[in-house]
Amino acid sequence: MNGVQTFRASSVEAIRRAKLAAPGPSGAPLTVSVCIPCKNEAETIGDLVTTIRASLMGDDGLVDELVVIDDRSVDDTARLAREAGADVVHIEDVHESYGIGRGKGNVLWASLLASHGDLVVWLDGDLTTFEPSWVAGLVEPLVAHDDIALVKAASERPDDEGGGGRTTELVARPLMSLYLPALTDLRQPLAGEYAVRRTVVETLPFVTGWGVEMALLIDIANTCGPDAIAQVDVGVRRHRHQSLTSLSVQAAEVMATVLGRVGAGHQVATTFRRSDGVEVALNLDERPPVAEVVRGASAAGRTA
Numbered sequence: 109m110n111g112v113q114t115f116r117a118s119s120v121e122a123i124r125r126a127k128l129a130a131p132g133p134s135g136a137p138l139t140v141s142v143c144i145p146c147k148n149e150a151e152t153i154g155d156l157v158t159t160i161r162a163s164l165m166g167d168d169g170l171v172d173e174l175v176v177i178d179d180r181s182v183d184d185t186a187r188l189a190r191e192a193g194a195d196v197v198h199i200e201d202v203h204e205s206y207g208i209g210r211g212k213g214n215v216l217w218a219s220l221l222a223s224h225g226d227l228v229v230w231l232d233g234d235l236t237t238f239e240p241s242w243v244a245g246l247v248e249p250l251v252a253h254d255d256i257a258l259v260k261a262a263s264e265r266p267d268d269e270g271g272g273g274r275t276t277e278l279v280a281r282p283l284m285s286l287y288l289p290a291l292t293d294l295r296q297p298l299a300g301e302y303a304v305r306r307t308v309v310e311t312l313p314f315v316t317g318w319g320v321e322m323a324l325l326i327d328i329a330n331t332c333g334p335d336a337i338a339q340v341d342v343g344v345r346r347h348r349h350q351s352l353t354s355l356s357v358q359a360a361e362v363m364a365t366v367l368g369r370v371g372a373g374h375q376v377a378t379t380f381r382r383s384d385g386v387e388v389a390l391n392l393d394e395r396p397p398v399a400e401v402v403r404g405a406s407a408a409g410r411t412a
């Protein structure tokens with residue numbers, strides 16, 4: 109056991125060729141979906157979709173499917189994503205078949221139901237720096253190593269705009285150091301840019317709130333071992349920053365998720381009082397594994 113492995117990516121072209129030559133789990137050619145959860149990301153989603161379409165898709169492309177899951181945006185996210193060439197799925201359509209949920213983890217879970225690729229690459233929709241090589245780099249370890257299940261983007265997070273990964277540095281990494289030593293080499297555990305093997309993540313429950321990334325890391329480390337988790341350098345990452353008030357709720361959900369999973373979460377509260385005095389209900393709900401849901405839907409005569 110070596111623990112989390114760190115990779116340096118090959119060229120996009122070399123990774124594209126390796127992907128085209130690789131078989132999927134059923135023996136058919138391996139397929140890759142990029143899925144982007146979006147809640148009001150009109151400022152950035154058009155460019156992101158345009159870049160992915162132009163650089164990574166088309167005949168014999170690295171990416172076979174590009175899905176934007178619109179989480180009840182009130183801006184032009186859905187229209188701009190569609191015009192740029194993404195398949196846009198509205199979260200309400202997934203809810204109609206599978207029940208209502210909320211939160212970023214709920215959208216990732218829905219994206220598995222809305223996409224088909226053997227490998228799924230998740231990207232945040234608010235990125236203001238993005239290179240197609242990130243997608244290729246995230247996919248490469250999964251193509252090359254059958255025993256790897258999840259690959260996180262390891263990025264530099266500049267703090268000159270007041271960000272720099274505040275929840276990551278003040279909550280996630282300290283908790284990992286205290287409770288999850290096998291994962292401490294992960295530079296960006298909360299990164300929204302990561303690739304997963306569908307056969308693995310469909311067997312896992314999904315935390316629907318901000319705890320989804322830590323839950324997936326812990327559950328994969330527990331079921332497949334920490335060696336099944338890898339990271340790849342992607343360079344500098346910039347994004348839209350949330351207010352400290354919003355991040356405090358995110359931090360509480362990340363903490364509750366980790367403490368619950370490592371067995372230190374006795375008496376975890378389900379609400380959080382922010383510094384402005386507002387009492388917020390934490391989103392600690394979980395969705396069942398997608399594989400169970402799909403089996404249930406097939407038995408009931410529905411298509412997932």
Ligand SMILES: O=c1ccn([C@@H]2O[C@H](COP(=O)(O)OP(=O)(O)O[C@H]3O[C@H](CO)[C@@H](O)[C@H](O)[C@H]3O)[C@@H](O)[C@H]2O)c(=O)[nH]1
Pocket residue numbers: 144145146147148149179210211212215231232233234275298299300301318319321347350358362
């Ligand atoms: O209810 C939600 C919340 C977020 N998003 C989308 O999810 C992505 C990530 O949200 P963002 O506000 O950019 O998250 P950050 O505050 O930057 O949080 C970081 O840390 C989180 C874990 O705490 C991860 O889930 C994020 O991916 C990671 O970027 C964006 O495209 C959002 O539009 C939704 O679709 N629905």
Ligand SMILES: O=C(O)[C@H](O)COP(=O)(O)O
Pocket residue numbers: 265270271272273274275276277298299348349350355
């Ligand atoms: O990843 C994180 O820790 C949160 O997204 C906060 O990031 P920021 O401090 O760069 O806004």
